[in-house]
Amino acid sequence: MPHHDTYEHLIALLDAAHVDYQLLDHEPEGATEAVCALRGHPAAQAAKCLVLRVKVDRRTTRHVLAVVPGDRRVDLDAVRTLYAARYAGFSDAETAERLARSVPGTVLPFSFDPELEVVADPEVVAQPKLYFNAARLDRSLLMSGADYARLAKPRVERIAGPAPQ
Template identity: 35%
Template sequence: MSAETFIRLTTLLDTQQARYRVMEHASAGRSEEVALLRGTQLGQGAKALVCHVKGNGIKQHVLAVLPADQQADLSLLAAGIGGTRASLASPAEVSALTDCVFGAIPPFSFHPDLLLVAAPLLFQRFDELAFNAGTLERSVILNTQDYQRIAAPRLVQFIKCQE
């Protein structure tokens, strides 16, 4: 699982002439741990969550991407898509929609039923984004503008307010 996702991702980045590099590292499941292994800031991490959005006649799987130092507000995500509620997808759904395990999902949707959205803050702080690329032992560090250009996510404000 996920070797195909990595090949598909790097082929897309190469075809689109993206500025990126691949980094192999020890397996890490938490954002803080992998940022240390990569030598990047926690906020550079592009955390990708597979969610269900429902209500108001909407039933949509969403790949919601936000900086790794932030938390998602699923009610804001639902409202941003036009639904009334959102929840995290099950591990089986994550696998079926991304061909990846939790923590290794790149911020790109390769499935026609998976809508890609991103929090605007993702594009405002760092010149490069870092994310796991199909496995917990491999990361991609990608130019932020190239990510936005190539992935073309729908922008939705769904970051939980810090108090």
């Protein structure tokens, strides 16, 4: 699926589910802190989406889309423990792009690939306003965390590191 199709797939999914959402156009940006400034909201309201490689054992590798608040880091030890795995780390760029069907900085908190399991931190789904790049560097989407959870059906687990002080 080409990257532009990922955006179209997302919009079709939201429209079919009659989800209330808003599109926000802005200067092209993929870094969470910078795009939050462009959109004009606190980073805690952003969904930071990271593709991880989780090695359960020598023969079993799983791919996880970790979704955490934009002002937090993913806790790799929590992900490793969650899967009773030997290792959890960031996926290489080529694999991440293939599974997420978008380029870095535009990864959605949704998975359109059966090999990519979505795990979202509870603070993400609790957001009344949740912002994320819409598979494009120049367009973001705003929707509620509850609608996101209903539609994406992520596994909800504590995977975010400590809140900033």
